[in-house]
Each structure stands twice: as C-alpha cells, then as structure tokens.
Amino acid sequence: MGNITKVSPLAPSGFPDLPVIEGVQFATIAAGVKYQGRTDVMLAQLAPGTAIAGVFTRSQTRAAPVLDCQTKIGQKSDQGAAILVNSGNANAFTGRRGIEAVEAITACVAKVCDLPQSRVFTSSTGVIGEPLPFERVTSVIEDAKSGLDAGNIAQAARAIMTTDTYAKGACATVNVGGKSVSIAGIAKGSGMIAPDMATMLVYIFTDALVDQDALQAMVSADADRTFNCITVDSDTSTSDSLIVAATGASGVDASTDSAFRDALHGVMQDLAFQVVRDGEGATKFVEIAVTGAATDADAKLHAMAIANSPLVKTAIAGQDPNWGRIVMAIGKSGAAADRDRLSIRFGDVEVAKDGWRSPSYSEENAAAHMKGEEIQITVDIGIGSGASTVWTCDLTHGYIEINADYRS
Amino acid sequence: MGNITKVSPLAPSGFPDLPVIEGVQFATIAAGVKYQGRTDVMLAQLAPGTAIAGVFTRSQTRAAPVLDCQTKIGQKSDQGAAILVNSGNANAFTGRRGIEAVEAITACVAKVCDLPQSRVFTSSTGVIGEPLPFERVTSVIEDAKSGLDAGNIAQAARAIMTTDTYAKGACATVNVGGKSVSIAGIAKGSGMIAPDMATMLVYIFTDALVDQDALQAMVSADADRTFNCITVDSDTSTSDSLIVAATGASGVDASTDSAFRDALHGVMQDLAFQVVRDGEGATKFVEIAVTGAATDADAKLHAMAIANSPLVKTAIAGQDPNWGRIVMAIGKSGAAADRDRLSIRFGDVEVAKDGWRSPSYSEENAAAHMKGEEIQITVDIGIGSGASTVWTCDLTHGYIEINADYRS
Numbered sequence: 001m002g003n004i005t006k007v008s009p010l011a012p013s014g015f016p017d018l019p020v021i022e023g024v025q026f027a028t029i030a031a032g033v034k035y036q037g038r039t040d041v042m043l044a045q046l047a048p049g050t051a052i053a054g055v056f057t058r059s060q061t062r063a064a065p066v067l068d069c070q071t072k073i074g075q076k077s078d079q080g081a082a083i084l085v086n087s088g089n090a091n092a093f094t095g096r097r098g099i100e101a102v103e104a105i106t107a108c109v110a111k112v113c114d115l116p117q118s119r120v121f122t123s124s125t126g127v128i129g130e131p132l133p134f135e136r137v138t139s140v141i142e143d144a145k146s147g148l149d150a151g152n153i154a155q156a157a158r159a160i161m162t163t164d165t166y167a168k169g170a171c172a173t174v175n176v177g178g179k180s181v182s183i184a185g186i187a188k189g190s191g192m193i194a195p196d197m198a199t200m201l202v203y204i205f206t207d208a209l210v211d212q213d214a215l216q217a218m219v220s221a222d223a224d225r226t227f228n229c230i231t232v233d234s235d236t237s238t239s240d241s242l243i244v245a246a247t248g249a250s251g252v253d254a255s256t257d258s259a260f261r262d263a264l265h266g267v268m269q270d271l272a273f274q275v276v277r278d279g280e281g282a283t284k285f286v287e288i289a290v291t292g293a294a295t296d297a298d299a300k301l302h303a304m305a306i307a308n309s310p311l312v313k314t315a316i317a318g319q320d321p322n323w324g325r326i327v328m329a330i331g332k333s334g335a336a337a338d339r340d341r342l343s344i345r346f347g348d349v350e351v352a353k354d355g356w357r358s359p360s361y362s363e364e365n366a367a368a369h370m371k372g373e374e375i376q377i378t379v380d381i382g383i384g385s386g387a388s389t390v391w392t393c394d395l396t397h398g399y400i401e402i403n404a405d406y407r408s
Numbered sequence: 409m410g411n412i413t414k415v416s417p418l419a420p421s422g423f424p425d426l427p428v429i430e431g432v433q434f435a436t437i438a439a440g441v442k443y444q445g446r447t448d449v450m451l452a453q454l455a456p457g458t459a460i461a462g463v464f465t466r467s468q469t470r471a472a473p474v475l476d477c478q479t480k481i482g483q484k485s486d487q488g489a490a491i492l493v494n495s496g497n498a499n500a501f502t503g504r505r506g507i508e509a510v511e512a513i514t515a516c517v518a519k520v521c522d523l524p525q526s527r528v529f530t531s532s533t534g535v536i537g538e539p540l541p542f543e544r545v546t547s548v549i550e551d552a553k554s555g556l557d558a559g560n561i562a563q564a565a566r567a568i569m570t571t572d573t574y575a576k577g578a579c580a581t582v583n584v585g586g587k588s589v590s591i592a593g594i595a596k597g598s599g600m601i602a603p604d605m606a607t608m609l610v611y612i613f614t615d616a617l618v619d620q621d622a623l624q625a626m627v628s629a630d631a632d633r634t635f636n637c638i639t640v641d642s643d644t645s646t647s648d649s650l651i652v653a654a655t656g657a658s659g660v661d662a663s664t665d666s667a668f669r670d671a672l673h674g675v676m677q678d679l680a681f682q683v684v685r686d687g688e689g690a691t692k693f694v695e696i697a698v699t700g701a702a703t704d705a706d707a708k709l710h711a712m713a714i715a716n717s718p719l720v721k722t723a724i725a726g727q728d729p730n731w732g733r734i735v736m737a738i739g740k741s742g743a744a745a746d747r748d749r750l751s752i753r754f755g756d757v758e759v760a761k762d763g764w765r766s767p768s769y770s771e772e773n774a775a776a777h778m779k780g781e782e783i784q785i786t787v788d789i790g791i792g793s794g795a796s797t798v799w800t801c802d803l804t805h806g807y808i809e810i811n812a813d814y815r816s
Contacts, residue, residue, distance in 0.1 A: 061747040093735050095748060095764035126733040129765050216506030233718040235733075236740035310641040310718065310803075311811055318812035324536040325643075327501045332468030332644035339469040340503060356503035357537050395718075397808050403722035404804065 007165045009375065010277035010285050018153050018171045018184040021205040023047035023247025026152035027144040028159035031136045034088030034126055038161040042094055043144045044203065045113055046081040050063040050247045052121070053216040055160070055223040057240035060305070064091050064098030065122045066239055068106065070096060072118050076212050083140070083243060084109050085160050087188075091124040091132040092238045101134040108138040112145050123201050123241050125162050125188065134375045139263030153205075157186035163402075164188050164278055170270035174263035179252045181208040183263055187271040189240075189278070202227065202242040202271055206264070209248035214255040218264060226268040229300075231389040232279035234308040255389055276391050281398025284316050286375045286391065293386035298335035300388035302381060305333030316375055321366030323351040324377065341382030346370060354382075417780060418685035418693050418801070419574045426561050426579045426592040431455035431655025433594040434560035435552040436567035441545045442496030442534055447567040449545055451552045451609065453521055454489040458655045459625040460529070463631040463650035472499050472506030473530045474647055476514065480526050481651075484620050489613060491651060492517050492549070493568050495596075499532040499540040509542040516546040520553050524713040531609050531649050531757050533570050539704045563612075565594035568609055571810075572596050572686055578678035582671035587660045589616040591671055595679040595687070597648075610635065610650040610679055612670070617656035623664040624745065626672060627652045636677040637708075637798040640687035641807070642716035650676075684799050689806025693800065694783045701794035706743035708796035710789060713741035721803035724783055729774035731759040734787065749790030755776060762790075 024046050028039040046052070047300040054073040056066050079249045084105060091098050106120040113120075124132060157167040166185040173180055189200030199334050210218075223242055244264075246254075254260035277285055293299035304311050315322035330337050340355030347369035350358040369375070375394075415661040432454050436447040436748040454460070462481040464474050492513060499506045521528075532540060561809040576595040581588055597608030618626075631650055652672070654662075662668035685693055696714050701707035714720050717737040723730035731752050738745050750765030755777035777783070783802075 038529070053411060057739075058735070059739030060741075060743075060745040061735050061750070093732065093747065093750075093760070093764060095762065097764070129760070235717055235719045235736060238736055238739050305813075309643055310807070311643045314808055314811035317808070322811075324501065327469050327536070328467070328643060328646055331467030331646050333468075335468075337468040339501065342469070342501075352501070352537070354503065356501060356505075394812075395808065396812065397805055399718070400722055400725070400803065400805050403719055404726035404728075404802075 006334050008167045008278045008282060010282055012168045012274065015154055015157065015167050016169050016171060018169050019173065019182040020150045021182055021184050021247065022207045023050060023249035024205045024245065025148035025150050026156040027147040027149065028152065028155045029140045029147065031086065031140045031331060032180045033086050033111040033133060033136050039155065040087045040138055041144060042085045042156045042159040043141065043148065044156065045148055046245050047247050047249060048080045049078055050081050050245050051210050051212040051215045052081055052209055053219040053244045055220055057237055059236050059238045061093065061238050062231045063124065063239040064094065064102045065124050066241060068102045069121050072121060074216060075118060077119055079119055081121070081245070082109050082115055083112050083121045085123045085201060086137050087160055087162050088126040089124055089130060089132045090126050090128045090239050092128040094129065094131055098255040101132040104134045107138055107228035108141050116333065121243060123239065125160065125201055128238065149257040153184055153186060160188045162188065162284050166278060168274040170267045172263035172267050174259050176252045176254045176257045176260050178206065179250065180248045181206060181252050181254055182258065182265050185267045185271050187275060189275045200227065200240045200275055201236060204244045204267060206246050207250040208246050208252055208254035208260055209250065210246035215244060215246055217267060218261055222265050222268050224306055226265070226272040229273045230276050231304065231307050231390065231392050271275055273391060276393050280402045281396040282393030283396055284373060284375050284394040285391060286316055286377065288377045288392065289380045289389040291387045292380040292382045292384060294336045294384040295386040296388055299386040300390070301333045301335035302330050302379065303388045305329045306377065307390050307392035310395055311395045315398045316370065317394035319367065319370040321351060321363065321370050326377065330379065336383060337381055343380040343382060345378040347376050366391065415573045416686050416690060417661060418690055420682065421448060423562055423565065423575050424577050426577050427581065427590040427670045429590055429592050429655065430615045431458060431559050431657035432613045432653065433556035434556065434564040435555040436560065436563045437548045437555065438553045439482055439494065439548045441541060442542050448495045450493045450564045450567040451549065451556065452491040452564065454653050455655050455657060456488045457486055457588060458489050458653050459620040459623045461627040461652045462803040463628055465645055467644050467646045469501065469646050471532065471647045472502065472510045473532050474649060475695055476510045477529050477649060480529060482624060485527055487602060488523055488526055489529070489653070490517050490521050491529045493531045493609060494545050495568055495570050496534040497532055497538060497540045497575055498534050498536045498647050500536040501538055502537065505539045507538040512542045513545055513739060516549050519548045527746065529651060531647065533568065533609055533647055536646065558578050561594060568596045570596065572687060576674045576679055576682040577589055580671040580675050582667050584616065584660050584662045584665045584668050589656065589660050589662055589668065591660045591675050593679050595683060597683040608635065608640045608645060608648045608683055612652045612675060614654050615658040616654050616660055616662035616668055617658065618654035619663040623654055625654060626669055630673050630676050634673070634680040638680050638684050639712065639798065639800050640684065670761050681799060684801050687801035688810045689804040690801030691804055692781060692783050692802040693724050694724055694785065694801060695797060696785045696800065697797040698787045698789065698791045699795045700792060702744045702792040703794040704796055707794040708798070709741045709743035709800040710738050710745070710787065711796045713737045714785065715798050715800035718803055723780065725802040725804045726776040727775065729754050729759060729771065729778050734785065737786065744791060746791050747791055751788040751790060751797045753786040755784050
C-alpha cells in the first residue's frame with residue numbers, strides 16, 4: 001500500500017464540500033485491521049425509517065459481507081440502520097470464518113447501536129483469503145459510536161480507502177415540489193493492487209423521503225448506466241457494493257420526482273467517473289459511445305470490448321489514433337456488426353466511414369485529439385438503433401508497476 | 409517493426425529441421441509491400457489431388473482474404489492448388505478495394521500456376537486500413553514461381569513474419585499401416601503491434617492421403633483444443649487463418665488413422681505454443697488447467713477468464729502467487745462456480761482448498777514455482793466433470809512498450 005503515493009493525474013482538484021444530510025451520522029476510527037497510522041473503520045448510523053437500496057457485484061465468488069447484505073436489502077423497516085465498513089481486509093474467500101466474522105461484527109453493531117441485526121450492513125475491502133481479525137473491529141465500535149457526527153462524511157470517505165490515490169465524494173441539491181433535498185455520496189476503488197482487491201464501495205445518502213421499492217428501482221436502473229458502465233481492467237471485484245440510504249428527514253417525498261432522479265444520477269455518475277479517474281496507472285479518461293447497434297445490449301458488448309481491449313487501451317496510452325484496433329475489438333465482441341457500415345470518430349475527427357478510412361481523415365487532427373486528457377471515441381455500427389456509452393482509462397506502465405512490480 | 413529486435417526469452421533454441429513434404433513446393437520473394445530488405449511474399453504450390461482444410465477467425469470484421477478463403481474451403485477438386493501470403497499489409501478494413509486486391513492476386517496466381525482461381529488461397533498480414541498495393545504482389549508472382557522448391561519451407565516461415573521475434577516451425581513423422589508419412593507446419597503471430605494486426609497464420613502440409621471431409625473434421629476439432637485455446641491479450645485478429653494441406657503424395661491413406669491424428673495434433677499444439685512463447689513482452693509460458701466445472705464449455709470460460717485477466721497476468725509477471733486474483737477471475741467468468749468448493753494449485757503447491765487458503769499452503773513453495781519460466785495453474789471448480797486447458801503468457805512492461813510507446 002505504501003508504494004503508491006502519487007495522486008492520479010486525472011484527480012479532481014480537491015474533495016468537494018459535501019452537505020450535511022439530516023438523519024445520518026458518521027464516525028471513523030483506527031482499528032489496526034491491517035494499516036497502521038490511519039483510520040480503517042467507518043460507521044454510519046441512519047435514523048429510523050430510512051429506506052435502503054443496494055446493488056452488489058455479480059461475481060460468483062462474492063465475499064461474505066456481500067452475501068449478508070444481499071439477504072437484508074429490500075426488507076422494509078421503520079427502524080434505524082447502520083453501515084459498518086472496514087478497510088485492509090476484504091473478508092473474501094475466507095470460508096466459514098468469513099460468515100462468522102460478519103455475524104460477529106453485525107451483532108456487535110446491532111447491540112451498540114440498539115438496532116435489529118437485520119438492519120446492519122457491512123462491507124470489507126482489502127487483502128483477500130486472510131481471515132478478518134474481526135475482534136479488532138468489534139473492539140472499537142463502542143468508541144466509534146461515541147464519535148458519531150453528521151459532519152464527518154469526508155473522514156468517512158478517507159477511512160474506506162485502500163489503493164485509492166484520492167478520496168472520492170459528490171453531492172447535489174435538488175428542488176422537489178418547491179422544497180430542497182440534498183444528496184451526498186462517497187466512494188472508493190481504483191483497480192487492484194497486490195494482493196488487495198480494489199473493491200468499489202459506494203455509499204450515497206439523502207434526506208429525501210423515498211419509498212423503499214421506488215428507491216431500489218431507481219438505484220438498480222441507474223447503476224446499469226453508471227457503475228456498470230465503467231471498467232478499469234475488466235476485472236470484477238468479489239466485493240463491489242453500492243448502498244443508497246434515504247433518511248426521509250426532509251419530509252419531502254421524492255419517490256416519483258424526476259428532478260430527484262436526475263440529481264441522484266448525477267451523483268452516481270460523478271462518483272463512477274472518479275473511480276475511473278483513479279484507475280491504476282491511468283493518464284487518460286476515455287468515453288466510448290456506441291450507436292447504431294442492433295440492440296442496446298449489443299451496443300454495450302461492442303463498447304465494453306473496445307474499453308477492455310488491451311490493444312485499444314495501450315494505443316490510447318501511446319496517444320495513437322489507431323482505429324484498426326477499434327475495428328478489431330468490434331469484430332471480437334460477439335455482437336452483430338457489418339464491417340462495411342462502421343464509422344469511427346476520435347473526438348470530432350472522423351477516422352473511418354463505411355468500412356474504410358474516412359476520405360476526410362487527417363492523421364494530424366486525430367493525433368491532436370489523442371494528446372488530450374479526455375478521449376472520446378464514437379462508433380456508429382450502422383445497422384440499428386441500439387446505443388450504449390461506457391467509460392474507461394488507458395493501460396500504461398503505471399498499471400504494470402502497481403500490479404506486477406511489487407511483491408505482496 | 410524495426411523497434412523489436414530482441415528475441416523472446418521463451419523462444420525455442422532454433423528453427424527445426426523440417427522434412428520435405430512431397431507434393432508441395434515453396435518460393436519466397438521480396439515484393440516491397442511495406443518492408444524493405446526482406447522477403448514478404450510466400451507462394452506454396454500443391455500437387456493435384458491435394459485435400460485442403462481450413463479454420464478461420466470468427467471476427468465479425470474479417471479481412472477480405474479470409475472471406476475469400478472461406479468460400480473456397482471444402483470444395484473437392486482433383487486439381488492442384490496454391491497458397492499466396494504477403495506480409496506488411498493485412499488488406500483488412502479496406503472495403504471494396506480489399507475484394508479487388510484479393511481478386512487480382514488470386515487471378516494472377518491462377519494464371520501463372522495454371523490453376524482454377526477457386527484453388528488459390530491467399531492471406532495478408534500487417535497494417536490494416538491501408539489499401540494493399542497488390543500490383544507489387546502480382547508483379548513478382550512469375551518470378552516467385554520460377555523459384556519454387558520443395559526445400560524452401562524455412563524461408564517460407566520467415567517471409568510471413570511481421571512482429572514475430574522468431575520464425576516458427578514444427579514437424580512429425582508418423583507410421584501409418586507400416587508406412588511413414590510426414591507433417592511439417594509453419595506459423596506466424598505474436599500479439600499486435602502499432603498499427604499492425606498480429607494475425608496468426610498457420611500452414612501445415614503432409615504427404616498423407618486424407619479424405620477432404622475427414623481432414624476438415626480433424627482440423628476443426630483439433631483447432632478447438634490448440635489454436636482456440638491460446639491467448640496472448642484476449643484480442644482477436646481480423647485475419648487469423650489455419651490451412652492444412654494433405655498432398656497424398658505418399659499414397660498412404662491416413663483418413664481414419666489415430667496415430668496420424670495424434671501427430672497432427674502434436675504439430676498444431678507445438679505451433680500454438682510457439683505463438684504464445686512469442687507473445688508480446690512475454691517472460692512466462694502459462695498453462696491453466698481447469699477441472700470439475702459443470703461442463704467443458706464452463707471450464708473453458710473459467711480458464712479463459714483467468715488467462716485473460718490483466719491482474720492474473722501481471723501477478724505472474726511479478727512472480728507473485730496471488731491466488732486471490734484467480735478466485736476473482738473465476739467469479740467474473742460467467743460460468744458456474746461455488747466459492748467454497750474451489751481448489752487452486754500453482755505447480756504442485758496447493759494454495760487454496762475448499763474455498764479458503766490451503767492448510768498446507770507454503771508461500772515459499774508457491775513463490776518458488778512462480779520464479780520459473782513455465783507456470784502451471786490448476787483449478788478444480790469442484791462441482792462437475794467439465795475440463796479445459798488453455799495457454800497464455802504474462803503481461804509485462806514489454807507489452808506496454810511494444811503497443812503504447814511507439815507511435816505508428
């Protein structure tokens with residue numbers, strides 16, 4: 001962990017000034033799970049009546065805390081809730097001991113915070129395959145609780161970091177029926193680092209009043225066009241978790257409000273982009289927009305094949321407008337394509353049209369676009385109306401350094 | 409092209425001494441398609457009655473020569489045949505001009521070699537999206553024909569190279585019903601290099617007499633467990649082609665002979681391994697054997713997810729026995745798995761068992777295995793009897809250097 005000290009060149013200028021969300025309080029504490037000299041446990045306590053929605057990794061080898069959260073999400077409750085996150089150990093691939101650790105932590109939080117255990121959600125991120133020394137976590141929960149404060153969300157963002165080069169936060173204030181509600185979220189994730197899983201963890205809070213089912217539907221749908229549309233290296237963590245909590249403290253019902261939905265989307269997209277911008281070794285932020293595919297699902301297959309292609313990603317790192325590699329990625333994606341109808345743009349520069357190099361192609365203009373920090377690749381498959389946009393970063397020596405050069 | 413001068417550390421000690429295959433002659437010539445100072449056209453002429461089988465890329469953006477070969481393969485003929493390969497330009501994503509180039513080249517070879525055009529097979533490998541200057545090829549075919557010689561197969565292996573760091577050949581001699589038949593093959597391929605596609609091209613010749621349909625069945629089945637089980641970087645060329653020609657000159661019918669089939673498998677596997685060993689930046693040759701999956705197809709999904717994971721590949725480059733990344737790859741493969749039944753070995757060292765670190769795990773022993781040039785990863789999914797083995801290489805700074813550091 002100590003090896004990575006340089007902040008990503010794509011990082012935002014600083015951590016945003018997040019609004020206080022009524023109905024939620026945060027505490028952080030150093031439990032020494034693995035890291036020394038920093039906080040590694042985050043406790044968020046939520047007011048009674050908070051609606052909680054979640055989206056989790058689809059990995060078949062999901063970690064114990066994820067499996068536990070999945071059994072609890074969606075249950076309606078008038079009671080409060082808590083989220084407990086530790087960094088330093090992912091409690092993944094830990095067999096029966098993993099379940100015991102989740103049980104011990106959630107039981108302890110439930111007791112200390114006077115909540116039913118079914119309302120305690122926990123995530124772990126860090127090394128995998130090592131038993132989580134859960135006593136280090138449970139032994140600090142009482143102390144953590146005493147430090148709960150509505151103003152501590154920035155500290156929370158820092159306590160959940162593992163290989164991140166910067167803390168990630170985003171917020172929105174939105175007018176719902178003449179009244180203001182707020183949304184504030186934090187995230188961690190950047191790829192992976194030996195031997196840690198760079199799990200993506202995201203926690204978003206709002207004081208809006210949102211029906212449980214409406215919140216889950218909103219979050220599930222939006223995750224599909226934000227967090228499920230980003231990729232750093234095609235590798236999927238065993239622990240990815242997104243939890244959205246609506247405390248309702250504002251008294252403003254936003255269950256069917258489109259402005260609220262848009263604002264939530266904005267926060268989710270902002271955090272998703274921040275994860276890509278902290279991608280291991282990233283020097284370019286890349287948007288890949290595919291249109292004209294047979295279906296939206298086909299468009300996403302094409303877009304993800306491009307985004308995950310090592311040859312496309314290295315070409316971008318090399319500032320090379322190598323559209324041949326885009327054609328290759330489309331060809332291998334498994335989705336329908338017609339070579340002779342493809343068009344490809346880098347930024348505003350049309351590089352290929354109707355299956356061949358564009359007559360207006362200017363290598364100089366294309367190369368100029370590739371020199372920027374933000375790369376836009378637009379592909380029109382030319383056979384239908386399916387569309388999808390995904391976001392990724394380039395593949396550089398930095399990725400190899402982080403993942404191969406240091407032994408665990 | 410001139411940038412890569414260092415031969416892969418995994419290269420064989422030298423090009424093998426390939427036997428002369430009666431019924432096939434080779435010629436090579438410098439046409440100056442792109443490269444200067446080297447041969448870039450290979451012509452192979454096959455005796456009348458030669459049976460020809462082929463397997464081609466499944467890319468949806470296949471190059472013109474591939475599409476042309478696919479229409480011709482499988483037609484029975486008593487006439488001779490020819491294979492014409494150029495390096496330096498892939499004639500891929502070249503629209504109508506690509507078809508015209510194939511038409512011009514095959515017509516010219518047919519005329520010069522007195523063959524029906526339907527018996528002329530052509531492949532192109534090199535830069536994509538540039539029109540193939542086919543006149544450079546057609547203008548040398550007459551000269552090439554005059555140089556045809558049964559002993560020229562090693563020269564043929566060199567003429568088809570693009571980014572390969574060494575020429576690739578393999579052979580076998582097999583006893584069929586008391587008589588000897590020979591097999592000799594050549595291949596090219598190593599990954600990709602800006603802006604060239606590192607198409608894999610393979611040509612195998614035998615003097616055995618093999619029924620056309622039997623040959624195609626044999627080649628298709630074996631390609632599925634050799635060339636379709638290797639991966640360097642998960643990226644699929646638009647031009648991959650494998651052609652196997654049985655001249656029948658030995659008069660020995662091997663259509664149903666299992667020893668012949670085994671020998672052909674040996675040659676195909678040898679060439680496939682040589683392609684992996686020339687993988688861009690490769691420093692380790694990696695075998696991934698998956699057993700105990702629900703089906704063979706699921707086993708291959710797991711094996712390929714491991715083989716293509718950038719995090720697994722960088723861990724291998726870093727000599728890190730990072731089994732957590734193997735678990736991650738299995739989890740994301742899309743095939744069925746049960747976390748708590750997984751077992752994983754690096755070489756003979758059991759690192760994980762029943763979903764957790766093996767009780768006998770020795771970091772020291774596992775690390776010792778990872779230091780070798782040949783890495784073996786064995787995974788038992790523990791839920792069925794499906795099995796698959798695939799081969800790959802590691803992901804190193806060399807790959808980034810080759811694909812990102814040099815502008816086209």
